[in-house]
Amino acid sequence: MRYRIDPETDRPFIDEFRKNPVGNHSPGLMRVLNAMRYQPDGPQIVLFCRKPFAEWQIAHMPADRRDPLIFEDSPIFTDRNEAEWEVFRRRWEAATGERLNLPLKESE
Amino acid sequence: MLKLVGYPDRYSVAPGEPIAFQISLEEGDRFDARVVRVVNGDFNPDGPGLDLPHYPSAVDGTYAGTPKRADAGSYLTVSDFPSLAEHAAFTFRATIWPTLLKRAGQTLFAQWEAATRSGVMLLVDDTGLTLVLGDGAGKIARETLPLPLLERKWYDVTVAVDRAQGRFRLGVEALRKDFGVADSGCREGALPLPLGAATGLMLAGAPEPGGTVGAHFNGKIEAPTFMDGDRIIAAWNFSEGIRSVQVTDTGPSHRHGRLVNLPARGMKGAHWTGEYHSWQAAPAQYGAVHFHEDDLYDAGWAADVVWSVPEDTKSGAYALHLTCGETDAEAMREVYIPFFIRPPRAASARTNCPKVAFLAPTCSYIAYANHGEHITVRGVERIMGRLLHFGHQDVYLYDHPELCHSLYDKHADGSGVCYSSRLRPNINCAPRYHSWLGGDGSSLYQYNADTHLFGWLAHHDIDYDIITDEDLHRDGYELLKDYRVILTGSHPEYHSTPMWDAMKTWLDRGGRLMYMGGNGWYWRIAFHDELPGVIEVRRAEDGIRSWEAEPGEYYHSFTGEYGGLWRRCGRPPNMMAGIGFVAQGFDVSSYYRRAPDADNPRAAFIFEGVEEEIIGDFGLIGGGAAGIELDCINPLLGSPPNILRLASSEDHSPLMLLVNEEFTATLPNLGGDQNERVRADLTFAETPAGGAIFSTGSIAWIGALPCQGYENNISRITLNTLRRFMDARPFV
Numbered sequence: 001m002r003y004r005i006d007p008e009t010d011r012p013f014i015d016e017f018r019k020n021p022v023g024n025h026s027p028g029l030m031r032v033l034n035a036m037r038y039q040p041d042g043p044q045i046v047l048f049c050r051k052p053f054a055e056w057q058i059a060h061m062p063a064d065r066r067d068p069l070i071f072e073d074s075p076i077f078t079d080r081n082e083a084e085w086e087v088f089r090r091r092w093e094a095a096t097g098e099r100l101n102l103p104l105k106e107s108e
Numbered sequence: 109m110l111k112l113v114g115y116p117d118r119y120s121v122a123p124g125e126p127i128a129f130q131i132s133l134e135e136g137d138r139f140d141a142r143v144v145r146v147v148n149g150d151f152n153p154d155g156p157g158l159d160l161p162h163y164p165s166a167v168d169g170t171y172a173g174t175p176k177r178a179d180a181g182s183y184l185t186v187s188d189f190p191s192l193a194e195h196a197a198f199t200f201r202a203t204i205w206p207t208l209l210k211r212a213g214q215t216l217f218a219q220w221e222a223a224t225r226s227g228v229m230l231l232v233d234d235t236g237l238t239l240v241l242g243d244g245a246g247k248i249a250r251e252t253l254p255l256p257l258l259e260r261k262w263y264d265v266t267v268a269v270d271r272a273q274g275r276f277r278l279g280v281e282a283l284r285k286d287f288g289v290a291d292s293g294c295r296e297g298a299l300p301l302p303l304g305a306a307t308g309l310m311l312a313g314a315p316e317p318g319g320t321v322g323a324h325f326n327g328k329i330e331a332p333t334f335m336d337g338d339r340i341i342a343a344w345n346f347s348e349g350i351r352s353v354q355v356t357d358t359g360p361s362h363r364h365g366r367l368v369n370l371p372a373r374g375m376k377g378a379h380w381t382g383e384y385h386s387w388q389a390a391p392a393q394y395g396a397v398h399f400h401e402d403d404l405y406d407a408g409w410a411a412d413v414v415w416s417v418p419e420d421t422k423s424g425a426y427a428l429h430l431t432c433g434e435t436d437a438e439a440m441r442e443v444y445i446p447f448f449i450r451p452p453r454a455a456s457a458r459t460n461c462p463k464v465a466f467l468a469p470t471c472s473y474i475a476y477a478n479h480g481e482h483i484t485v486r487g488v489e490r491i492m493g494r495l496l497h498f499g500h501q502d503v504y505l506y507d508h509p510e511l512c513h514s515l516y517d518k519h520a521d522g523s524g525v526c527y528s529s530r531l532r533p534n535i536n537c538a539p540r541y542h543s544w545l546g547g548d549g550s551s552l553y554q555y556n557a558d559t560h561l562f563g564w565l566a567h568h569d570i571d572y573d574i575i576t577d578e579d580l581h582r583d584g585y586e587l588l589k590d591y592r593v594i595l596t597g598s599h600p601e602y603h604s605t606p607m608w609d610a611m612k613t614w615l616d617r618g619g620r621l622m623y624m625g626g627n628g629w630y631w632r633i634a635f636h637d638e639l640p641g642v643i644e645v646r647r648a649e650d651g652i653r654s655w656e657a658e659p660g661e662y663y664h665s666f667t668g669e670y671g672g673l674w675r676r677c678g679r680p681p682n683m684m685a686g687i688g689f690v691a692q693g694f695d696v697s698s699y700y701r702r703a704p705d706a707d708n709p710r711a712a713f714i715f716e717g718v719e720e721e722i723i724g725d726f727g728l729i730g731g732g733a734a735g736i737e738l739d740c741i742n743p744l745l746g747s748p749p750n751i752l753r754l755a756s757s758e759d760h761s762p763l764m765l766l767v768n769e770e771f772t773a774t775l776p777n778l779g780g781d782q783n784e785r786v787r788a789d790l791t792f793a794e795t796p797a798g799g800a801i802f803s804t805g806s807i808a809w810i811g812a813l814p815c816q817g818y819e820n821n822i823s824r825i826t827l828n829t830l831r832r833f834m835d836a837r838p839f840v
Contacts, residue, residue: 022494022548023696024761037490047495050437053153069506
């Protein structure tokens with residue numbers, strides 16, 4: 001894939017994602033997300049719903065389906081968008097080396 | 109995780125008939141069962157909430173339970189095959205097309221007694237071809253021809269055993285020679301052991317201790333033959349009886365076999381020329397059967413709960429509710445197994461039935477049974493526009509691959525799954541199930557999404573029957589003829605030819621169709637002549653599909669009909685519903701904007717009390733009434749000339765993408781944010797016989813019905829239409 005996330009030109013899309021993790025996104029944010037969501041080595045981050053509409057936790061699906069799912073011990077998210085933001089932050093850091101020390105919501 | 113799973117022996121039961129439930133209990137030794145009505149299977153706090161009222165019945169009670177497992181993997185069994193140890197010499201020969209050689213020890217044939225380890229097997233894997241001998245006294249010997257084969261390449265394989273001379277010979281001959289590839293050869297040697305006695309024979313599987321069958325072969329086998337010198341012991345011709353699970357031995361002893369767990373038939377063989385594409389036109393070129401380690405037709409569990417449905421039970425959606433303790437965040441100890449009670453079978457007993465029926469799209473439910481693309485396909489998060497959602501049921505499905513696949517999945521060897529059955533737990537077809545594929549919000553898809561309609565019908569006190577796709581396939585037009593209105597589900601995607609014909613006949617004779625979803629009448633399917641509850645699809649030519657049928661394999665093995673899109677069979681969905689599939693996207697939904705035809709007097713009844721220009725800017729599925737999969741008018745595909753475009757959706761996200769059969773050259777603007785053709789059309793048209801068609805063109809439409817206590821403009825439009833459709837007055 002030709003496109004690589006650029007921490008300078010793609011910076012505005014961080015805020016767009018924070019305001020609306022799931023929704024109708026701009027072409028620029030779509031490009032960033034499509035790059036982030038490509039995991040060529042096979043494992044996938046997924047979201048395990050422990051209690052419907054109440055509790056979620058991040059899990060990892062191995063490349064080989066015969067290997068078991070791996071569940072992260074913590075945190076337990078009570079807002080699914082918080083989990084989306086946590087994964088976005090991890091992927092941003094993996095792509096740019098830059099840690100995003102921002103909460104999902106400004107008030108926090 | 110999930111502690112209970114099960115399945116019914118039928119999805120549709122008539123009053124006075126029994127229905128049996130097969131249960132696997134993963135924890136403890138007892139479970140409670142009771143029957144419930146299914147009114148709303150969605151516990152989204154933004155909606156009306158779960159509504160699954162108890163329906164007291166004789167079946168309510170506590171039952172003993174045990175864990176059960178499905179024995180997946182297809183094979184051929186020949187029960188009356190005599191012991192090969194009786195022959196002084198024998199030769200086995202077959203043409204094979206291996207597809208997953210990294211699986212160790214895959215059986216080509218086995219005459220094997222698992223308990224005593226007696227008999228003979230021929231195995232293949234990435235080490236080559238291996239002859240296994242067991243003397244029945246504890247000794248096993250393995251002789252290997254160390255020749256790496258290539259996947260998806262045809263080979264003749266041979267093993268000759270000469271007990272009289274005490275010799276064996278293993279041989280592999282590639283049918284195509286590739287430069288630099290040494291994949292033909294043979295090896296001879298002394299027989300290391302006497303051949304132990306065993307009877308019966310399996311191809312593509314071997315008996316294992318405990319009575320299961322394992323060591324399955326992944327790939328095609330053609331023309332397997334056993335010889336004793338020049339004398340045929342057995343020679344099976346897979347090109348005969350392709351519609352059947354019976355396999356014909358063309359040799360003098362007629363040792364016919366039976367295919368178990370539905371390996372794929374109607375598969376092209378080593379000598380397919382490309383001149384013919386139908387197995388009926390050139391059967392000799394379709395002499396292969398494709399076996400998979402992950403085929404499953406019938407889990408075969410014993411019945412744990414049987415309910416004799418009382419004669420006076422009302423038609424509707426029901427479920428068997430099972431519990432084995434308190435559900436919490438770590439373990440889900442309850443499950444709902446849905447089924448439908450249809451109206452009485454005898455037409456004479458249906459005289460007082462309602463004039464409205466919901467056609468439960470059970471073929472679509474079966475097509476999506478255990479849909480596992482979120483597990484087996486990488487990159488799905490891009491399509492969904494959010495993290496992949498796994499509930500307890502998805503984790504169970506991940507941990508239990510033996511429950512096998514939907515028609516959207518690929519087998520472990522990468523070939524497409526073309527058969528799906530309901531005789532196994534259908535994990536994602538249940539009240540409470542939140543689908544990874546459903547739109548943001550409630551995340552419902554197929555069965556559970558359709559419960560939004562059941563809740564709406566109950567709220568508005570509409571009396572209706574439920575009939576299922578399988579009922580329609582079997583009973584035809586006779587089942588529909590007394591209904592004035594048929595309501596579809598949110599995604600009635602799969603239809604057999606008898607189903608299509610029956611619905612069109614009913615429409616042409618004045619029926620009123622309310623198409624309450626999107627992407628309907630899309631794929632053609634076939635039912636099996638001998639086996640109940642299983643359907644076939646061939647993902648031919650084009651269409652939104654997760655796998656492609658191999659060229660030359662576009663015809664159903666069950667019927668011989670050309671498979672794929674109904675659109676490619678001269679019957680686009682527009683001919684049935686006025687509109688047809690145009691776009692799909694699974695992230696968020698949008699709204700409709702009223703179109704000029706909404707003011708046409710012919711449509712006045714539909715918009716009575718609805719003045720808004722924007723409709724459906726709310727919903728439990730993606731936040732709007734227009735989403736997931738969309739249909740629109742296309743006169744070139746059969747939309748009738750009198751069709752009214754009442755409203756169209758707009759402002760879709762870039763993940764709502766034009767479907768691939770709608771463009772030829774690749775376009776730079778496929779997404780709904782840039783493509784003007786990406787839209788759902790809300791439509792109405794009268795038919796010549798006094799009937800009518802109302803089509804919503806969106807899977808998310810039903811998800812908007814429950815909003816604001818079922819009182820909103822989507823609900824009002826639907827109710828206005830339904831009430832007029834129930835009225836006997838003809839439209840023209």
